[in-house]
Amino acid sequence: MKLDISSNSIQGELPANGIVNFTKLLHLDMRENSFNESIPTKLFRLQRLQNLDMSSNMFNGILSQEVGALRNLRNLSKLVTLQLDSNLLLDVSSNRLSGEVPVNFALGTKILALDQNEFSGPLPQNLSSLSELKHLDLHNNNITGELPEFLYQMSSLQVLNLRNNSLEGRIPNALFNLK
Structure with a gap:
Protein backbone atom coordinates (compact mmCIF):
# COMPACT_ATOMS: atom_id res chain seq x y z
CA MET A 1 0.00 0.00 0.00
CA LYS A 2 1.24 3.49 -0.87
CA LEU A 3 0.06 6.81 0.51
CA ASP A 4 1.32 9.97 -1.19
CA ILE A 5 0.06 13.23 0.28
CA SER A 6 3.10 15.27 -0.72
CA SER A 7 3.09 18.84 -2.01
CA ASN A 8 -0.18 19.95 -0.47
CA SER A 9 -1.10 22.48 2.17
CA ILE A 10 -1.87 19.98 4.93
CA GLN A 11 -1.13 21.45 8.32
CA GLY A 12 -1.24 20.57 11.97
CA GLU A 13 -0.13 17.53 13.87
CA GLU A 37 4.64 19.25 16.35
CA SER A 38 7.04 16.38 16.92
CA ILE A 39 7.45 13.30 14.75
CA PRO A 40 5.01 10.77 16.27
CA THR A 41 6.71 7.64 17.57
CA LYS A 42 3.70 5.52 16.58
CA LEU A 43 4.65 6.08 12.96
CA PHE A 44 7.57 3.72 13.46
CA ARG A 45 5.32 0.87 14.57
CA LEU A 46 4.38 0.26 10.94
CA GLN A 47 6.28 -2.98 10.47
CA ARG A 48 6.09 -3.07 6.66
CA LEU A 49 7.07 0.56 6.07
CA GLN A 50 9.95 0.77 3.61
CA ASN A 51 9.92 4.38 2.38
CA LEU A 52 9.15 7.47 4.42
CA ASP A 53 9.68 11.07 3.33
CA MET A 54 9.03 13.73 5.96
CA SER A 55 11.13 16.54 4.46
CA SER A 56 10.00 20.15 3.98
CA ASN A 57 7.47 20.32 6.81
CA MET A 58 7.52 22.10 10.16
CA PHE A 59 8.18 19.14 12.46
CA ASN A 60 9.94 20.26 15.61
CA GLY A 61 11.40 18.77 18.73
CA ILE A 62 14.51 16.78 19.37
CA LEU A 63 15.04 14.12 16.74
CA SER A 64 17.46 12.01 18.75
CA GLN A 65 14.89 11.30 21.46
CA GLU A 66 12.06 10.56 19.06
CA VAL A 67 13.71 8.60 16.30
CA GLY A 68 17.04 7.70 17.86
CA ALA A 69 15.65 5.12 20.24
CA LEU A 70 13.24 3.84 17.60
CA ARG A 71 15.98 3.04 15.10
CA ASN A 72 16.93 0.09 17.30
CA LEU A 73 13.46 -1.42 17.22
CA ARG A 74 12.91 -4.51 15.13
CA ASN A 75 9.92 -2.75 13.57
CA LEU A 76 12.29 -0.61 11.54
CA SER A 77 14.11 -3.57 10.03
CA LYS A 78 12.23 -3.17 6.71
CA LEU A 79 12.73 0.59 6.49
CA VAL A 80 14.93 1.02 3.45
CA THR A 81 14.70 4.75 3.03
CA LEU A 82 13.40 7.71 4.95
CA GLN A 83 13.11 9.62 1.69
CA LEU A 84 11.47 8.96 -1.65
CA ASP A 85 14.81 9.16 -3.43
CA SER A 86 16.29 5.69 -3.10
CA ASN A 87 19.77 7.16 -2.67
CA LEU A 88 18.90 8.73 0.66
CA LEU A 89 18.63 6.80 3.84
CA LEU A 90 17.61 9.67 6.08
CA ASP A 91 16.25 13.04 5.04
CA VAL A 92 14.42 15.22 7.52
CA SER A 93 15.68 18.45 6.01
CA SER A 94 13.68 21.68 6.01
CA ASN A 95 11.89 21.18 9.32
CA ARG A 96 12.32 22.81 12.73
CA LEU A 97 14.09 19.98 14.51
CA SER A 98 16.45 21.08 17.26
CA GLY A 99 18.96 19.89 19.81
CA GLU A 100 22.36 18.43 19.11
CA VAL A 101 23.10 16.68 15.83
CA PRO A 102 21.63 13.18 16.21
CA VAL A 103 23.83 10.28 15.25
CA ASN A 104 22.81 7.27 17.33
CA PHE A 105 20.12 6.12 14.88
CA ALA A 106 22.09 6.63 11.68
CA LEU A 107 24.40 3.60 11.69
CA GLY A 108 24.68 2.17 8.20
CA THR A 109 23.51 5.46 6.70
CA LYS A 110 25.15 6.48 3.44
CA ILE A 111 23.50 9.89 3.11
CA LEU A 112 22.44 11.95 6.09
CA ALA A 113 20.49 15.13 5.26
CA LEU A 114 19.71 17.16 8.35
CA ASP A 115 20.00 20.54 6.67
CA GLN A 116 17.75 23.56 7.20
CA ASN A 117 16.72 22.73 10.76
CA GLU A 118 17.69 24.20 14.11
CA PHE A 119 20.35 21.72 15.25
CA SER A 120 22.95 23.34 17.48
CA GLY A 121 26.17 22.64 19.31
CA PRO A 122 29.39 21.14 18.02
CA LEU A 123 29.61 18.22 15.63
CA PRO A 124 29.44 15.09 17.80
CA GLN A 125 32.49 12.82 17.99
CA ASN A 126 30.35 9.75 17.28
CA LEU A 127 29.81 10.96 13.70
CA SER A 128 33.08 9.17 13.07
CA SER A 129 31.31 5.86 13.83
CA LEU A 130 29.26 6.25 10.63
CA SER A 131 31.78 4.31 8.58
CA GLU A 132 29.55 4.05 5.48
CA LEU A 133 28.61 7.73 5.40
CA LYS A 134 29.24 9.26 1.96
CA HIS A 135 27.22 12.46 2.15
CA LEU A 136 26.66 14.65 5.22
CA ASP A 137 24.52 17.75 4.81
CA LEU A 138 24.11 20.02 7.82
CA HIS A 139 23.87 23.41 6.08
CA ASN A 140 21.61 26.14 7.51
CA ASN A 141 21.69 25.01 11.14
CA ASN A 142 23.35 26.45 14.25
CA ILE A 143 26.41 24.17 14.39
CA THR A 144 29.17 25.73 16.49
CA GLY A 145 32.82 25.11 17.33
CA GLU A 146 35.78 24.17 15.18
CA LEU A 147 36.00 21.62 12.40
CA PRO A 148 36.91 18.44 14.30
CA GLU A 149 39.87 16.27 13.25
CA PHE A 150 37.74 13.12 12.95
CA LEU A 151 36.02 14.52 9.84
CA TYR A 152 39.26 14.12 7.92
CA GLN A 153 39.57 10.47 8.93
CA MET A 154 36.16 9.45 7.55
CA SER A 155 37.42 7.66 4.45
CA SER A 156 33.98 7.08 2.87
CA LEU A 157 32.89 10.73 3.14
CA GLN A 158 32.63 12.31 -0.33
CA VAL A 159 30.35 15.31 0.31
CA LEU A 160 30.39 17.50 3.39
CA ASN A 161 28.08 20.54 3.43
CA LEU A 162 28.41 22.70 6.54
CA ARG A 163 27.66 26.07 4.96
CA ASN A 164 25.76 28.74 6.87
CA ASN A 165 26.47 27.59 10.43
CA SER A 166 28.49 29.22 13.21
CA LEU A 167 31.75 27.31 12.82
CA GLU A 168 34.96 29.06 13.82
CA GLY A 169 38.70 28.55 14.08
CA ARG A 170 41.25 27.63 11.47
CA ILE A 171 41.09 25.23 8.55
CA PRO A 172 43.20 22.25 9.65
CA ASN A 173 45.97 21.04 7.34
CA ALA A 174 44.38 17.58 7.46
CA LEU A 175 41.65 18.90 5.17
CA PHE A 176 44.11 18.93 2.30
CA ASN A 177 44.87 15.22 2.80
CA LEU A 178 41.36 14.16 1.82
CA LYS A 179 41.01 12.19 -1.38
Whole structure:
Protein backbone atom coordinates (compact mmCIF):
# COMPACT_ATOMS: atom_id res chain seq x y z
CA MET A 1 0.00 0.00 0.00
CA LYS A 2 1.24 3.49 -0.87
CA LEU A 3 0.06 6.81 0.51
CA ASP A 4 1.32 9.97 -1.19
CA ILE A 5 0.06 13.23 0.28
CA SER A 6 3.10 15.27 -0.72
CA SER A 7 3.09 18.84 -2.01
CA ASN A 8 -0.18 19.95 -0.47
CA SER A 9 -1.10 22.48 2.17
CA ILE A 10 -1.87 19.98 4.93
CA GLN A 11 -1.13 21.45 8.32
CA GLY A 12 -1.24 20.57 11.97
CA GLU A 13 -0.13 17.53 13.87
CA LEU A 14 0.22 14.20 12.10
CA PRO A 15 -2.61 12.01 13.50
CA ALA A 16 -0.50 9.20 14.94
CA ASN A 17 -3.41 7.14 16.25
CA GLY A 18 -4.96 6.92 12.80
CA ILE A 19 -1.78 6.24 10.89
CA VAL A 20 -0.98 3.09 12.90
CA ASN A 21 -4.06 1.48 11.39
CA PHE A 22 -2.29 1.37 8.01
CA THR A 23 -0.63 -1.95 8.83
CA LYS A 24 0.06 -2.76 5.16
CA LEU A 25 1.62 0.61 4.36
CA LEU A 26 4.89 0.28 2.43
CA HIS A 27 5.40 3.85 1.21
CA LEU A 28 4.43 7.12 2.91
CA ASP A 29 5.30 10.41 1.24
CA MET A 30 4.25 13.49 3.18
CA ARG A 31 6.94 15.94 2.11
CA GLU A 32 6.23 19.59 1.35
CA ASN A 33 3.29 20.17 3.66
CA SER A 34 2.94 22.08 6.91
CA PHE A 35 2.86 19.25 9.45
CA ASN A 36 4.10 20.48 12.80
CA GLU A 37 4.64 19.25 16.35
CA SER A 38 7.04 16.38 16.92
CA ILE A 39 7.45 13.30 14.75
CA PRO A 40 5.01 10.77 16.27
CA THR A 41 6.71 7.64 17.57
CA LYS A 42 3.70 5.52 16.58
CA LEU A 43 4.65 6.08 12.96
CA PHE A 44 7.57 3.72 13.46
CA ARG A 45 5.32 0.87 14.57
CA LEU A 46 4.38 0.26 10.94
CA GLN A 47 6.28 -2.98 10.47
CA ARG A 48 6.09 -3.07 6.66
CA LEU A 49 7.07 0.56 6.07
CA GLN A 50 9.95 0.77 3.61
CA ASN A 51 9.92 4.38 2.38
CA LEU A 52 9.15 7.47 4.42
CA ASP A 53 9.68 11.07 3.33
CA MET A 54 9.03 13.73 5.96
CA SER A 55 11.13 16.54 4.46
CA SER A 56 10.00 20.15 3.98
CA ASN A 57 7.47 20.32 6.81
CA MET A 58 7.52 22.10 10.16
CA PHE A 59 8.18 19.14 12.46
CA ASN A 60 9.94 20.26 15.61
CA GLY A 61 11.40 18.77 18.73
CA ILE A 62 14.51 16.78 19.37
CA LEU A 63 15.04 14.12 16.74
CA SER A 64 17.46 12.01 18.75
CA GLN A 65 14.89 11.30 21.46
CA GLU A 66 12.06 10.56 19.06
CA VAL A 67 13.71 8.60 16.30
CA GLY A 68 17.04 7.70 17.86
CA ALA A 69 15.65 5.12 20.24
CA LEU A 70 13.24 3.84 17.60
CA ARG A 71 15.98 3.04 15.10
CA ASN A 72 16.93 0.09 17.30
CA LEU A 73 13.46 -1.42 17.22
CA ARG A 74 12.91 -4.51 15.13
CA ASN A 75 9.92 -2.75 13.57
CA LEU A 76 12.29 -0.61 11.54
CA SER A 77 14.11 -3.57 10.03
CA LYS A 78 12.23 -3.17 6.71
CA LEU A 79 12.73 0.59 6.49
CA VAL A 80 14.93 1.02 3.45
CA THR A 81 14.70 4.75 3.03
CA LEU A 82 13.40 7.71 4.95
CA GLN A 83 13.11 9.62 1.69
CA LEU A 84 11.47 8.96 -1.65
CA ASP A 85 14.81 9.16 -3.43
CA SER A 86 16.29 5.69 -3.10
CA ASN A 87 19.77 7.16 -2.67
CA LEU A 88 18.90 8.73 0.66
CA LEU A 89 18.63 6.80 3.84
CA LEU A 90 17.61 9.67 6.08
CA ASP A 91 16.25 13.04 5.04
CA VAL A 92 14.42 15.22 7.52
CA SER A 93 15.68 18.45 6.01
CA SER A 94 13.68 21.68 6.01
CA ASN A 95 11.89 21.18 9.32
CA ARG A 96 12.32 22.81 12.73
CA LEU A 97 14.09 19.98 14.51
CA SER A 98 16.45 21.08 17.26
CA GLY A 99 18.96 19.89 19.81
CA GLU A 100 22.36 18.43 19.11
CA VAL A 101 23.10 16.68 15.83
CA PRO A 102 21.63 13.18 16.21
CA VAL A 103 23.83 10.28 15.25
CA ASN A 104 22.81 7.27 17.33
CA PHE A 105 20.12 6.12 14.88
CA ALA A 106 22.09 6.63 11.68
CA LEU A 107 24.40 3.60 11.69
CA GLY A 108 24.68 2.17 8.20
CA THR A 109 23.51 5.46 6.70
CA LYS A 110 25.15 6.48 3.44
CA ILE A 111 23.50 9.89 3.11
CA LEU A 112 22.44 11.95 6.09
CA ALA A 113 20.49 15.13 5.26
CA LEU A 114 19.71 17.16 8.35
CA ASP A 115 20.00 20.54 6.67
CA GLN A 116 17.75 23.56 7.20
CA ASN A 117 16.72 22.73 10.76
CA GLU A 118 17.69 24.20 14.11
CA PHE A 119 20.35 21.72 15.25
CA SER A 120 22.95 23.34 17.48
CA GLY A 121 26.17 22.64 19.31
CA PRO A 122 29.39 21.14 18.02
CA LEU A 123 29.61 18.22 15.63
CA PRO A 124 29.44 15.09 17.80
CA GLN A 125 32.49 12.82 17.99
CA ASN A 126 30.35 9.75 17.28
CA LEU A 127 29.81 10.96 13.70
CA SER A 128 33.08 9.17 13.07
CA SER A 129 31.31 5.86 13.83
CA LEU A 130 29.26 6.25 10.63
CA SER A 131 31.78 4.31 8.58
CA GLU A 132 29.55 4.05 5.48
CA LEU A 133 28.61 7.73 5.40
CA LYS A 134 29.24 9.26 1.96
CA HIS A 135 27.22 12.46 2.15
CA LEU A 136 26.66 14.65 5.22
CA ASP A 137 24.52 17.75 4.81
CA LEU A 138 24.11 20.02 7.82
CA HIS A 139 23.87 23.41 6.08
CA ASN A 140 21.61 26.14 7.51
CA ASN A 141 21.69 25.01 11.14
CA ASN A 142 23.35 26.45 14.25
CA ILE A 143 26.41 24.17 14.39
CA THR A 144 29.17 25.73 16.49
CA GLY A 145 32.82 25.11 17.33
CA GLU A 146 35.78 24.17 15.18
CA LEU A 147 36.00 21.62 12.40
CA PRO A 148 36.91 18.44 14.30
CA GLU A 149 39.87 16.27 13.25
CA PHE A 150 37.74 13.12 12.95
CA LEU A 151 36.02 14.52 9.84
CA TYR A 152 39.26 14.12 7.92
CA GLN A 153 39.57 10.47 8.93
CA MET A 154 36.16 9.45 7.55
CA SER A 155 37.42 7.66 4.45
CA SER A 156 33.98 7.08 2.87
CA LEU A 157 32.89 10.73 3.14
CA GLN A 158 32.63 12.31 -0.33
CA VAL A 159 30.35 15.31 0.31
CA LEU A 160 30.39 17.50 3.39
CA ASN A 161 28.08 20.54 3.43
CA LEU A 162 28.41 22.70 6.54
CA ARG A 163 27.66 26.07 4.96
CA ASN A 164 25.76 28.74 6.87
CA ASN A 165 26.47 27.59 10.43
CA SER A 166 28.49 29.22 13.21
CA LEU A 167 31.75 27.31 12.82
CA GLU A 168 34.96 29.06 13.82
CA GLY A 169 38.70 28.55 14.08
CA ARG A 170 41.25 27.63 11.47
CA ILE A 171 41.09 25.23 8.55
CA PRO A 172 43.20 22.25 9.65
CA ASN A 173 45.97 21.04 7.34
CA ALA A 174 44.38 17.58 7.46
CA LEU A 175 41.65 18.90 5.17
CA PHE A 176 44.11 18.93 2.30
CA ASN A 177 44.87 15.22 2.80
CA LEU A 178 41.36 14.16 1.82
CA LYS A 179 41.01 12.19 -1.38
